[in-house]
Amino acid sequence: MKQIFFILFFNFLYFGVAQESEPRISISIQNTALVTVIEEIEEKTDFHFYFIDQWLQGIKVTGDFRDTPVTEVIEKLLTNTEINFYVMDGSKVILTKNTLITDRLPENYFSKQEVVPENDENNITSGKNKVPQSLVVYQIKETNRARMITIGKEKPNDINATYNLRGTITGAEDGKPVSDLVLMVEGTGKGTTTDENGAYQLKLTKGPNIILTKGLGFKDTKTTVVIYSDGEYNLQLDESIESLDEVVVRSDYNKNVEDAHTGVITLDVENIKNIPLILGEEDIFKAALFMPGISTAGEGSAGYNVRGGKTDQNLILFDEGVIYNPAHFFGIFSAINPFSIGKATIYKGNIPVEYGGRLSSVFDIRSKKGNMKQISGEGSIGPVTGNLLLELPVVQDKSSIMVGGRATYSNWILRSLDDDRLKNSEASFFDLIGKFDQVINENNSIEATGYFSHDAYSVTRDSIYDYSNLMASLIWNHQFNTQNSLAVTLSHSGYGFGIAYDGLANNDFNLEYKNNESSLKIKMKSLLNEQHTLDYGLISKLYTIYPGKINPEGIDSEITALTIPKEKGLESALFLSDSYKFNDDLLFELGIRYSLYAALGPSTQRTYPDDAPKNSGTQTGMINYDNNEVIKTNGGPEVMASARYFLGEDFSVKASYNNTIQYIHTLSSNTTASPIDTWKLSDLNIEPQRSSQYSLGLYRNLDAGLYEISLEGYYKKQKNLLDYKVGAQLLLNEAIETEVLQGDGKAYGIELMLKKNEGKLNGWLAYSYSRSLIRLAGDFDEEIVNGGEYFATNYDKPHDLSIVANYKFTRRFSASANFVYQTGRPVTFPVGKYTYNNAEYVVYSDRNAYRIPDYYRLDLSFNMEGTHKIEKLAHSFWSFSIYNALGRNNPYSVFFVTEDGNIKAYQSSIFSIPVPTITYNFKF
Amino acid sequence: MTQRLLKYRIYRKVTMIALFGILGCVKPFPTETLDFEDMMVVEATITNEEKTQQIFLSRTYPLEIDSIIPESGAAIQITGGEQIYTFSESSPGVYISDQEFGAQPETEYQLQITKNGNTYHSNNVRLPQVTRIDGLKAESIVDENGEAMAIFVDSYDPTGNSRNYRYEYVETFRIVAPYYREKDLIVPNENSCGVELVNDEWSVKECFMTDYSNTIIQYSTSNLTDDNVERFMVRRIAKDNFIIAHRYSILVRQFVQTNEAFAYYEALHTFSGQESVFSGSQPGFLQGNITSDTNPDEKIVGYFDISSVSKKRIFFNYNDFFNGNSSSSYTENCDSYAPLISEGNRCFLSELINFNAIRYLEDNKNYTPGLDGPYRVVPRICGDCSVVGEVETPDFWIE
DSSP states (O other), rough: OOHHHHHHHHHHHHHHHHTTTOOOEEEEEEEEEEEHHHHHHHHHSEEEEEEHHHHHHTTTTEEEEEEEHHHHHHHHTTSSEEEEEEEEEEEEEEEEEOOOSSSSSOOHHHHHHHHHHTOOGGEEEEEEEEGGOOOOOOOOOOGGEEEEESSSOTTTOOOOOOEEEEEEEEEETTOBBOOSSSETTTOOOOOOEOTSEEEEEEEEEEEHHHHHHHHOOOEEEEEEESSOOEOOOEEEEOOOOGGSSSHHHHHHHHHHHOOOOOSSSOOOTEEEEEEEESSOOOHHHHHHHTTTEEEOTTTOBBSEEEETTOOGEEEEEEEEEOOOOEEGGGGEEEEOOOGEEEEEEEEESSSOTOOSOOOSOOOOEEOOOOSSSSEEEEEEEEEEEEEEEEEEEETTTTEEEEEEEEEEOOHHHHHSSSHHHHHTTEEEEEEEEEEEEEEEEEEEEEEEEEEEEEEEESSTTTTEEEEEEEEEEEEEEEEEESSSEEEEEEEEEEEEEEEEEEESSSSOOEEEEEEEEEEEEEEEEEEOOOSSEEEEEEEEEEEEEEEEEEEETTTTTOOEEEEEEEEEEEEEEEEEEEEEESSSSEEEEEEEEEEEEEESSSSSEEEETTTTTTSSTTTOOOEEEEEEEEEEEEEEEEEEEEEEEEEEETEHHHHEEEEEEEEEEOOOBSSSBBOOEEEOOOOOOSOEEEEEEEEEEEEEEETTTTEEEEEEEEEEEEEEEEEETTOOOTTOSOGGGGGGEEEEEEEEEEEEEEEEEESSSSHHHHHHEEEEEEEEESSSSSGGGGGOOOOEEETTOEEEEEEEEEEESSEEEEEEEEEEEEEEEHHHHHHHHEETTEEEEEOOOOOOOOEEEOOOEEEEEEEEEEOOSSSSOOOEEEEEEEETOOOOOOOSSSEEEEETTTEEEEESOOSSEEEEEEEEEEEO | OOOOOOOOOOOOOOOHHHHHHHHHHHEEEEOOOSSSSOEEEEEEEESSSBBOEEEEEEBBOTOOSSSOOOOOOOOOOOOTTOOOOEEEEEEETEEEEOOOOOOOOTTTEEEEEEEEEEEEEEEEEOOOOOOOOOEEEEEEEEEETTEEEEEEEEOOOTTTTTOOOEEEEEEEEEOOTTOOOOOOESSSSSTSSSOEEEEOOOOOEEEEEEOOOOOOOEEEEESSOOOEEEEEEEEETTTTOGGGEEEEEEEEEEEEEEEHHHHHHHHHHHHHHHHOOOOOOOOOOOOOOOEEOOOTHHHHHHHHEEEEEEEEEEEEGGGGGGOOOOOOSOOOOOOOOOOEETTEEEHHHHHHHHTTTTTEEEEEEEOBBTBBOHHHHHHEEHHHHGGTBBOOOTTTOOO
């Protein structure tokens, strides 16, 4: 209840501020230059003016104002000039010459576009694809006043036909680099897009070229570049006024069709805030689950299954550093601060060769660059967590710091409950992120990121569990010249958990587990020519795992201190890939990665004969290895090959092959991932996992990118997947190999995606039919499961349908809905029961022969943006959501227990009732 | 040393976590056996006690059935130390040794079963270390579930060879019929509806009940410096449980198990315990140490276990630990009522008496002829504990 009052209070406060009238000014002007007057207004108020100096040259104004609203002052001053103005976001005044900017489209704007398609200037072509008319931004005449710059001097005997132009594009307002901005050379079909640092390179023909830029949320520009030598042209872009309208300019609208990679998902970080998620937590991982091919075993399970892969087969990178368990609260929330994320790309196969070491996917998450112009921030207040992220410029346009923190206050809720059992439960978590960006000079920049997350929970009074992720990374970007660039990354990651037990008897203990990895990556990029772009480099990773340590706690404890010796391994790889444009229609992405893994000492490895199962009885001996002595090496080439062919405009077919090797594995005897799963390196007895995947897909954009359709199929074979003997004990076990089975995996599926990117109603529908199978057919009885036949994995959910829809009523109000349907996951079901030791027990036979009932869920949310009034504290966003609006009691698992000697069957579910939430987000 | 790791079953205690408690739920799931598999079940624990040893054979049965299906007509023998011990079926599925014997140290034993021409045998099993229970204590405790009695075991093996302990218990306790009266009603004349209040010479006020442990209770000291079981709680009885309402006795049997047997029982216990909501262990067929010679693919449920056993018994009364008297009773539904003698030509009260369904409680002070009867009565179980308990005082019982 307190909570609600708090939120309401905020609400009133906010409206109180917003309704204050706009600022007033007293000013007396006598035939003064307009520029001077503007400077004075800027000084006295928060208003900022944007204009080109030439426009105002020679304009003098006169006027006397007493306590007059600023906009009125501006209006009066400009009455007799050729200058128009427009006020944006309350305090940004945009001056234009002869051009009136409105926030409404002229009538018949769209139909006009269709009638007059042959307007030369707007008819830009890029590759095979015409830039659709509806993307042309609303401009009046302004395009004719293109800027012109000259680079170099015309030399009489110049034999070069082309020159390179490069540069960086930043936003005029915040100075942040603009990525994914399209630059096109008018009339040639040539073009490029800016990378994440806003950098671009273009090959221009000698002489004049007209360069057009188009980007999401920015005003289009048109510049005539007369080029006579290699050179640089940096551009600052004004925010587009169109961003306030329903016409959204998209920069990468055709990326899905053009790109040669299959199975790539780029998550639109801005848009996910509209998706209703559990307890109002904005979460890109949860949003990813609405995409085809990505699923979890259930609501309360950490870890993701990508295209039928295991949860340990995902490389989750945050600013190039690995996050081992990005989950809070058993996976109900993900552990990366959503406000810090700039970009998230998921590779479900066809993984770029610069990444490796995991079989199924790469989650490449990049934090955003901090604001280098002014202090800004974002925050949210929800029922479970509070979150605040601040961006602080250190040196204007040079460096910035971003700090963010999120913490739960659920303990407070738990303690106020009446239920005694819950009163004694605890669950808390927090995560912190810090980032430093520094632009050293035009060729060098540095990003440093630090991340920490911590969870603690206890259920019974006698034990406390906790786990943490730690990550630090440092990236140095260097530009040698227009063709060559370098990125050097140093990173360190760690994961660990602990169990503290304090019971009644003499066995109180503290148990700890942790693993670390340190890595160095050097990546070069070379634009050889128009056809070839190379990426190459090397990566080396040192793993250390401390598999477990137990210590007695308290003087009465008789627990023997025990430490399982640490494991060490070095994984290194060389990689080379070429983006090869064969012709306008055919594009290849070819890459090879050669990885080499060495398990290193100090270690003691057990040996077993080949013709007997591995167990304590068959062990033949032990081999001791000195520090850094190589125990065993594994490795091999990993190939990534894909091709894209245009079947028509906005229509392509892609095919790909990819094989991967994984040297580090999780140990879990549970059916779903848990925070106390440990990691294990390949060694003398545990083989690396291997996978190869073939995929084929069709991609089509309709209506100028308004609709995206894709259909992808894949087939994946895996080897040496880890599984466990029945009743395996994995924690604090030195001889893990005696509990482990290694088997083959097989997964295949077809994924359909229909997406509407814009409009009042937007969203997507994702459907996949997929299977994920495993075969455990060892040579010995104890290594055979289900008779050595393929059977469904614990996360095999053939039908998976997600629908995400968002409807905008007005600019401020929108409603969203998600619907999810999935086949129930497989469970092992008893084949009978028996009486033993005075009690009934069930007997299990074949694994995963039964499925729990199907899963479906509907979530709804209603979102309200703050007003666009002048002078307010912050831009705000309210979201009211209902998770599981149908109240469907989706079973998470079905299990059988012996209670008082009798068998009882139960189903458990995580969110069995509708969960309403109200969340307040703000941005300043 | 043993490859088997240390046991931290504690982490399996994660049964529910807070948020789940608010939003999630666990509810019964209607089941039926989908693909019933008929298998032989062998329950054979031979101890070092010199006695008639017992082996139980049965078959698995479908989930929706509630009766044991005994496996009759098998021939069973145990070989060990150049001896053959044969067993005979004493009642369906129960096989007892033809001679008394106890497992001896340093001897390998093997179980052999023949049934319908199929033969089965177990791995060779040795008797583990024999370790005595040093102490058995009853104490009142307060834990997160409230006030309770706890039974603690202490045991110490200076040789350090025991390590794996399993416990069973038998509890015997006195029960008292809550509405026992000195008088009861009889029907003197079978042809009439009339009843008569006489001295009650058939109902029993105080009886004894016996119950057996039906969970797997294990404790391992393999992670402790000393092979020392200290204050291990084998039994927790809530304060308001009727079994400790009067006088209570518990016999605890401590088995020392081999590593393999311990692991088998532990896995069985894990599979049958409350699952963690957020992570469930992967169940599967639990392979014991008995295999078929005839058909190697045949699955046999159960384990041939040779255990050393030590036992101890204690007694206590409710008021040794708690103030006042316990109000808990073995029966709850003791609402009294006053049945009509008859209605029309149908007898009511006498019929209930003839069915031995009721006991006299008191005279009906507000007797209204035609509306109710002259005597208030209670269900028989409320006035006569022999419905559920034994009348005879057990031989071991000490007041």
